[in-house]
Amino acid sequence: MVLLGLPAWLAGPYREEYPYVLAAMAGIGIVSSHVLRACFMEWRWMGMRMDRLFLRVILGSAVLGMFAGLLQAGLHDFAFPSADHVLGSGGRRLLEILLSWMLQLFVWAVVYVAYHYIVRSRLEELRGLRVETANREGQLMNLRSQMNPHFMFPALNSIRALIEEDPERAKRSITLLSAILRNAMATVKRTTVPLGEEIDMVRSYLDLESMRYEERLRVRFDVDTKLEREPVPPMMLQTLVENAIRHGIARQKEGGDIFIGAHIDDRTMVISVRNTGHYVKARGMQDGIGLRNSRQRLAHIHGNKARLEIRNDHGTVLCEVRLPYPAHEAVDNAHTLTQDP
Numbered sequence: 001m002v003l004l005g006l007p008a009w010l011a012g013p014y015r016e017e018y019p020y021v022l023a024a025m026a027g028i029g030i031v032s033s034h035v036l037r038a039c040f041m042e043w044r045w046m047g048m049r050m051d052r053l054f055l056r057v058i059l060g061s062a063v064l065g066m067f068a069g070l071l072q073a074g075l076h077d078f079a080f081p082s083a084d085h086v087l088g089s090g091g092r093r094l095l096e097i098l099l100s101w102m103l104q105l106f107v108w109a110v111v112y113v114a115y116h117y118i119v120r121s122r123l124e125e126l127r128g129l130r131v132e133t134a135n136r137e138g139q140l141m142n143l144r145s146q147m148n149p150h151f152m153f154p155a156l157n158s159i160r161a162l163i164e165e166d167p168e169r170a171k172r173s174i175t176l177l178s179a180i181l182r183n184a185m186a187t188v189k190r191t192t193v194p195l196g197e198e199i200d201m202v203r204s205y206l207d208l209e210s211m212r213y214e215e216r217l218r219v220r221f222d223v224d225t226k227l228e229r230e231p232v233p234p235m236m237l238q239t240l241v242e243n244a245i246r247h248g249i250a251r252q253k254e255g256g257d258i259f260i261g262a263h264i265d266d267r268t269m270v271i272s273v274r275n276t277g278h279y280v281k282a283r284g285m286q287d288g289i290g291l292r293n294s295r296q297r298l299a300h301i302h303g304n305k306a307r308l309e310i311r312n313d314h315g316t317v318l319c320e321v322r323l324p325y326p327a328h329e330a331v332d333n334a335h336t337l338t339q340d341p
Helices: 004-013 015-040 050-079 093-164 166-188 196-215 237-248 289-305 327-339
Strands: 217-223 256-264 268-276 307-313 315-322
Touching: 015 093, 093 166, 093 196, 093 289, 166 196, 196 217, 196 237, 196 256, 217 315, 237 256, 237 268, 237 289, 237 315, 289 307, 289 315
Parallel strands: 217 256
Antiparallel strands: 256 268, 268 315, 307 315
């Protein structure tokens, strides 16, 4: 309103009525825009389709702009009785005032709609991210709950086989199993664990399995010490080693070797499990629950930046997990994206 009144003030001498007229015009603008806002809220214009909303914005701006323009014209005629009257003249000046108010209210309405669409889209994005985060947490919990029985039942079967053959070894096996299960339960609410902690758990599991397979099971480790504190999904390496024993070593009369390694390859952490045997996947056959869950957990935590591959390699079966390195930054960025957008 100040900008609209400035040319009139500069074109002629300053008059004491100008501040009051400008204040009255500002009041007219505030009242008319609030009435237009009330129309948005009362009739829920923001929930309509864009074509219907646009039509109502035009009509609302036109009607309220006409009332505001007529009110300004009446105020002008009252404040400046000696000047040419706007009302009753039916001239160009009245039309300009009316169109000016219609345009101002239309622009105000467009800005109002744009602001609320931006806010609404932001709120929807936040809500979607919260739902996605909750879904991911629920899926991870479900996957981990499937992993524990997947490991526990074969271990119990191994102990059952030892009870009659060697009760003392069966007792030691139960002690190892209880330690493994205690660590597994401690990781239920954790998305990741340090690789060194996972390696220790795998060593305990292999000690348990070696009581059954004895000299048929030969194990070697080659883990880069720099990677011991890197985060990995809990029970992931345990699952890969279990698959290597069940589908590789257990099917060989003479047993076999298992090689577990972890190294850095071009900003990628590579965790590998190599075992004696031959990998055959029938056409259309899906991976077992262990590998399938491991792939899903990797996707939940790292997205497409991590992958799990299994293949035959020089007479052995090689299972590799590739994770972004350093993994701390990747996991932190994923948590920031989903929890604090």
